[in-house]
Amino acid sequence: MLEKLNNLDSRWMYLALVIVLVIPIIKPIGMSISVNKDLTQRMYDFIDSLPPGSLIMFDLASNSSSDTEITPMIYAVMEHMYQKGHKLLVAGQWSSGLAFWSPKIDERAREYGWVYGVDYVNIGYKAGGTSTWRAMGQDFWKGAMEVDINGTPFSELPIMQNIRKLDDKTIDCIVIFESGSPGMETWITYFPTIPLCKGSVAAEISSSVRYIPTGQLKGLIPGMRGAAEYEKLVNRPGIATQLMDAQSMSHLLVVALIALGNIAYFGTKRKMARGR
Amino acid sequence: MTAELQTWIGVIATLAIFSFLIKENPFYRFFEYTVIGMSAAHAVVMTWDNYTKPFWVNGVMKGEYYLLIPGAIAVLYYFRYAPPKYQWLYRYPLALIMGYNIGYSLAYDPRPFMTQIRGTFESLKDLNSFIYLVIFIGVVVYFIFTFGNKSAAVGKTRTFARYAMMMYFGVSFGNTVQGRFSLLLGRLLFLLQDWLGLVKLG
Incomplete structure (x- = not known):
C-alpha cells in the first residue's frame, strides 16, 4: 500500500485537483473570508483616508496570464474609488497589461458613469522605461508625448490640465498591479514620496511584504485571496469571492497530499530498515 | 454551450x-x-x-527633429548583423545604454535598500520586528562567513539562518503554488462558464 502511494502516478493528483476545483465552482460552499489586517485592510484604510476627488494612478505592470488574480483586484479598487469619488489615471509599465485591461477598465467606468477625460483618463503605454517616468516627473505632458491611449492631445482632456508633473503634489496614490519586473521598484526607487499601494500576484507576496513596515508600501492586496478580502471591504462580492471556495479546497488537497507523501516516504523507509 | x-x-x-x-x-x-x-x-x-x-x-x-539623433544611434544596433568589419559600430548604442543605466542605478538604487536597512533597526516595536532583526543578522552572518570559519557560534548562527531561509523559500513556494492554482481556476472557469455555460460568476 505504502509503495503504491509512493509511486502514485501524478496524473491521478491532477485529476483530483480538477475535481476539487470544479465542484466548489459549480456548487459554492460559502466559506467565510477574514480580512488580513496587515495587508489588505491597510491598503483599504489608506485609500479610504484620501479626500474625495483625489487622483489615483493605476500602473498595470502585468499581463493577461494574471487575469484571474489581477482583474478582481482592479474591479475592487475601482469600486472603492467610485464609492469615495476619486479620479483615475491609468498608465502601465507593461504594454501588454494596458492592452488587456484598458477595455475592462472602460467597461467598468461606463457602469459608474465616469466621463472619459473628466473622471478618468488612460495615457496608454509610454516606451522608454524609467527614463520616461523620470521625464514625466519633470514635465508630465512632454514625457508622455502629450497624447493619451487613443492619440487625443492632453490639451483636449480636462483632467489632464491639473496633471503637469508626476509627483506627490499631483498624484495622491499609485496603485500598481504587478506580476513581475518592471514593477514597484520603479516607484520606490525614483518616486519614493508618492504613496504606493500594490495589488500583487500570489507569487510576489513574500518579496513585497517587507516594504510595508518601512512605509514604502502603504498596503498590499495579496493574490486572489486579497482580492476577495477587498471585495468584502467594499461590500461588492465579485469573482474572487466566488472562487475562494475552490481555492481553499485546492489548498486542503495540497496539504493532504503533502501529508500522504510524507507518510508514504517515511513508512517505506521504516519498512526497508526493518527488512534489513 | x-x-x-x-x-x-x-x-x-x-x-x-x-x-x-x-x-x-x-x-x-x-x-x-x-x-x-x-x-x-x-x-x-x-x-x-x-x-x-x-x-x-x-x-x-x-x-521634434532632435529625436532623429538618438534614432540614428539606435539604428547602429543593427550593425550586429553587418559584415564583421563594421560590427564594432553596434557597441556604441550598447555602451551608451549601459553607461546610462549604471549611472542611474548607482545614483538611485541604494535609497530603497537603505530605507529597508534603517527600518530593520528602527521599528523594533513588536515581536515580529525582533524576529525580523534576528533573522536579518543571522542571514548576514551566513553570507559573510561562507568559507573557512570554525567558530561554533558562527556555525550555529549559520544553521539558524539556513532554516530561516528555507522557511522563506517555503513560504515563497507556497504562494507561487497558490498563484498557479488561481491561473488554473481561471482556465477552468473559462471552460465551465464561457464554453459550457454551467455557471455564471462575476
Missing part, C-alpha cells in the same frame, strides 16, 4: 495544452508552436504600436 467561434478556438487551445498532463502528443505540440508564433507576431505589432509609430507620429512628424 456557446456557439461563439472565438470561445471554441480558446477551448480547443486550452484542452490541447492541458493534454500534455496526460502525455506529450502532436495536438499539444501544434498549439505550443502556435502560441510561440502568435507571441512573436504580437510582439512585432506591439513594438510597432508602442515604439516605432509614437516615435514618428508623436515625435519627429510634430517637428
Whole structure:
C-alpha cells in the first residue's frame, strides 16, 4: 500500500485537483473570508483616508496570464474609488497589461458613469522605461508625448490640465498591479514620496511584504485571496469571492497530499530498515 | 454551450495544452508552436504600436527633429548583423545604454535598500520586528562567513539562518503554488462558464 502511494502516478493528483476545483465552482460552499489586517485592510484604510476627488494612478505592470488574480483586484479598487469619488489615471509599465485591461477598465467606468477625460483618463503605454517616468516627473505632458491611449492631445482632456508633473503634489496614490519586473521598484526607487499601494500576484507576496513596515508600501492586496478580502471591504462580492471556495479546497488537497507523501516516504523507509 | 467561434478556438487551445498532463502528443505540440508564433507576431505589432509609430507620429512628424539623433544611434544596433568589419559600430548604442543605466542605478538604487536597512533597526516595536532583526543578522552572518570559519557560534548562527531561509523559500513556494492554482481556476472557469455555460460568476 505504502509503495503504491509512493509511486502514485501524478496524473491521478491532477485529476483530483480538477475535481476539487470544479465542484466548489459549480456548487459554492460559502466559506467565510477574514480580512488580513496587515495587508489588505491597510491598503483599504489608506485609500479610504484620501479626500474625495483625489487622483489615483493605476500602473498595470502585468499581463493577461494574471487575469484571474489581477482583474478582481482592479474591479475592487475601482469600486472603492467610485464609492469615495476619486479620479483615475491609468498608465502601465507593461504594454501588454494596458492592452488587456484598458477595455475592462472602460467597461467598468461606463457602469459608474465616469466621463472619459473628466473622471478618468488612460495615457496608454509610454516606451522608454524609467527614463520616461523620470521625464514625466519633470514635465508630465512632454514625457508622455502629450497624447493619451487613443492619440487625443492632453490639451483636449480636462483632467489632464491639473496633471503637469508626476509627483506627490499631483498624484495622491499609485496603485500598481504587478506580476513581475518592471514593477514597484520603479516607484520606490525614483518616486519614493508618492504613496504606493500594490495589488500583487500570489507569487510576489513574500518579496513585497517587507516594504510595508518601512512605509514604502502603504498596503498590499495579496493574490486572489486579497482580492476577495477587498471585495468584502467594499461590500461588492465579485469573482474572487466566488472562487475562494475552490481555492481553499485546492489548498486542503495540497496539504493532504503533502501529508500522504510524507507518510508514504517515511513508512517505506521504516519498512526497508526493518527488512534489513 | 456557446456557439461563439472565438470561445471554441480558446477551448480547443486550452484542452490541447492541458493534454500534455496526460502525455506529450502532436495536438499539444501544434498549439505550443502556435502560441510561440502568435507571441512573436504580437510582439512585432506591439513594438510597432508602442515604439516605432509614437516615435514618428508623436515625435519627429510634430517637428521634434532632435529625436532623429538618438534614432540614428539606435539604428547602429543593427550593425550586429553587418559584415564583421563594421560590427564594432553596434557597441556604441550598447555602451551608451549601459553607461546610462549604471549611472542611474548607482545614483538611485541604494535609497530603497537603505530605507529597508534603517527600518530593520528602527521599528523594533513588536515581536515580529525582533524576529525580523534576528533573522536579518543571522542571514548576514551566513553570507559573510561562507568559507573557512570554525567558530561554533558562527556555525550555529549559520544553521539558524539556513532554516530561516528555507522557511522563506517555503513560504515563497507556497504562494507561487497558490498563484498557479488561481491561473488554473481561471482556465477552468473559462471552460465551465464561457464554453459550457454551467455557471455564471462575476
